[in-house]
Amino acid sequence: MKIRRLPVGAVALSLFAVVLSGLLWWAGTPARAAFAPTVALIPVSGTVTGQPESVKFSGQAQVSSELVLDTSKFNLPPAVILTFDLSGVSGTGSSSGAKYVAGGNGTNVYRRLVSADTVEITFPFTRGTTMSVSSAGLASVRSGVVTFALSFDTNTGAITKGTATVATPYFPN
């Protein structure tokens, strides 16, 4: 399509009159810094209270940490993509003794890389051994919150140590 043009001089020149000299010439294709993700096993413990019973959780969470470096002109600070697998975490009903399974595997977060970070995620859990929608429906599924206290190698993004505490979600409305 054609755009009607008027002489350049008709354009507001005041802007151009104060243009700073020199341009910032950016580099071309940024180098891509690839780091293989590392996986840490984090011990998990804690209790979710509520109806019909409290559920005590234990086990190990697999937490994958993938370092993301930006070598482009933007030069963003390093970050990590953390992916959580709670399949190694299970719960026991305080009054029934029944098994509870935790879900939300694959939950991932994007965080700036720091030497120590506290990452809180929520997860669904239900009675039984599989995290599926039972005949009782979604109303029978409950939620917990797990807070990971993680230390990182700030060169590689690897988790060097960590603990995780399960608690009852409390988010005042």
Next chain:
Amino acid sequence: MFLSSKASKLRVKEAENARRNRQEIVKALADGQITRRDLFKWGLFTTGGLLLWKHGLNPFVRSAYASVPTGFPRSPLFGVQAFTQPMPRFDVLPRNAIATLTPAPTAQANQTQQVLNPALEGVTPGDTGPIEGRPPGPIWAHQEFTRFPPVIAVPVSTEGAKVNTVYDPGVPSSLNSGINPATPFPPRFHPNLPDQGPLALWTFNGTLPPKLLVGRYGEGIIFRHSNKLPFDIRQNGGFGIHTLSTHEHNGHHGAENDGFTGAFFYPGQFYDYHYPIVLAGWRSVNTGATDARAGSPNGSGGITKVAGDWKETMSTHWFHDHMFSFTAQNVYKGDAGMFNIYSALDRGNEAINDGVNLRLPSGTAKDFGNLDYDVNLMLADKAWDANGQLHFDIFDTESGFVADVMTVNLVYRPFFEVERRKYRFRILNGAVSRFFKISLSDASPMIQIANDGNLLPSPVVITQTDELGIAERYDIVIDFSRYSIGQTVSMVNLLQHEDGKLPSSTLSLSQALSGSSSDPCVGKFLEFRVVRDPAQPDVSQVPATLIPNPDLSAIPVARTRTFKFGDGASQTTNDPVTSFRGPWGIGTDGGDKLDADFGRISAAPRFGTREIWNLVNDGGGWDHPVHIHFEEGQILKRNGSASNVPAWEQGRKDVYRLRPDGSVQITMQFRDFGGMFMEHCHNTLHEDNAMLLRWEIDDGGSPFLRPLPTPIPTPQGVRFQAPTQLNNI
């Protein structure tokens, strides 16, 4: 790009100064004194596409007066509070008999001549042009128009904002938070915000709420889209362009109906988009239409069987403008709607128990398409100027535009009344650069049943969604029976942005609720109010099995391609219409990253084959939600491993969020229809600047040539020119 609400007066003044300076350029652009190409040529943009880092022009240059950043002034809220208005459901477009369309739709584009308005660019008084903007000739004729004749007519327009006097939510007001549809619906984001002017907001039919198209398999639709925007290209309120091309995301139909970015049409024209609504594989799978799972509601409780693969059934689409290098501006300006597709499996009737219908939350009164408990949600961040008029920064060519006001269905932070039962929410990220991650405010569980409009093989119980990239759709079931009447619970966005390149951080739910984020669109954005028990028992279900994936293992892979997405693109062509320059591009099979040129073919899969495509993010400083038109794909690997593909991505998709420095391997078939399609980043600022390529199926038999000539629309008609192509497409 937004200032903290606590920004000093000095910062605000500097931001306003920068904005005014940019507005002068915007006006010069609108007046046609300069073009965006001129801005690049003159160095107002760097070669990387970044607005020159000049104080007083670029909002991110540190102030000469103090070491503080500047940005946009905050969008004024005029004292409006969150959750003080009801969320309107989408406005259902009328479905008319095809015979009501005048002129009648034709297989080839209607070339009846009309006198052109001389305000149109390149028109002199007395010029004529065709009434339909679709490119003429057999290549752009509606494919299989005779086999799949249209039955339904849905006439729409795109025009400037006006009051809606014919709002149809498709449900009684008791299920629409008490909104009386007979009350005129003004074009504003809140009752106490200013009305949007006709140059600020351009929507389908010019009205709010956004529009919902309803269709079912086997019932072809002609979507007659009339362009009623100003004839004068300068009448755009500072952003947007009056030429349109409408993409039905992600329809399985001929390319002539796909909204190809170069098949745009002008004010005063219409474009007939033919949506046959067929199952993929209709030429080769279940060709006798004997499988009831491949079917459509027949209007009387039964099923009309159709050909094709029932495992390719689709449910939640959307439609939006796709104008070359202006998609972001036009979509942001309001040119977007949603499309619910009903099938024997996903019927929209939760009571019919025929062994096929999945009975997902919907309703029971109608044979199909009940919306009572099936709600469309379009999330989008917006910004406005000091007068409360929609505002967009056209200079945000590199990172992307994130705004500071959260809307749902184009109203500001609303509430929605619900009953104590299950609801299905079809959630669309209708922003241009922002990602979302959604939790309920009490962390209660939800069920994800679909991804990108395709029901998953199995539902997935979650307490927070994955990142919802631009144009991705997540269908989520929430069961409000766990709450008491009078309780409220809200949807919360957990993703913080500092700019449009990618989210800067995933916040915890407690962080997001604390109000401490600098990002105004973090936190609660939609409040559910539990108001009553349902009048009828909730008989809806979420079965353990939804729709399995098609098994492609027996279909040989004809080819593997690799596409690399990043900045530092170059342009090898210089056609003034088909090509554009910008910082973003796509590299094909090891080649340089190239800026968009819709006259250049980058890939030409063979008709009837399967391929594997590797989509690679060439950097860690951004994310790209990559969209491939026409076919749904299956993700085989993320970052090189199948185990990295989470459960909610194990169905069929059409938008693939690469993640920073990440890669996705997908497989797709190329079947049934031919023509030129697109692949692009759906951060639409990236798309427009210029991360888009053309691929095509050009060996599907007559009338397709190899390769296909490129359409070049003008008001006087569409001409064609030979395409260019990469080697070994």
